[in-house]
Amino acid sequence: MKSEPSAYGIDDLQREKTTIWDGVRNYQARNILGEMKKGDLAFFYHSNCKPPAIVGLMEIVETSIVDPTQFDRTSPYFDPKATPEKPRWHTVKVKFREKFAQSLSLEILKKNFNPEDFLVVKKGNRLSVMPVNNAVAKAIIDLI
């Protein structure tokens, strides 16, 4: 799960313990959020920064949360087509698990994984939420 650290980074999550992962406005990413189960683990990825990197681990603690920002006219994520009766955007609540002592830069990830196995290293991929298969997840943990 990606976030720009200037907006919300791993340190923010460590401080707040949990957060609602709001602001996802891409249907494919939303669908992946929708498949998440309570207890699932997720990597926290810092994007649009130097260096882009996996920086920690989170746990999904609540699913199918209506993203409140879609109704907030003052939010950049406001969606005029969404109503409380028919919300368009659901998300999850995540809990801080770990900030890795050593973050795994995109450069390192590219050296260790193929785009077919791990979407994060695929060129041009802009999805902010991506699935990671178990084998890759274990290999990532082993890299730390």
Place this chain on the structure above:
DNA sequence: GCCAACGTTGGC
């Protein structure tokens, strides 16, 4: 700051 790689919008 540039630009590739998308996703979305809207005219037709």
Place this chain on the structure above:
DNA sequence: GCCAACGTTGGC
């Protein structure tokens, strides 16, 4: 339904 124009993401 097609597709050009436009907007956004995010690495570099």
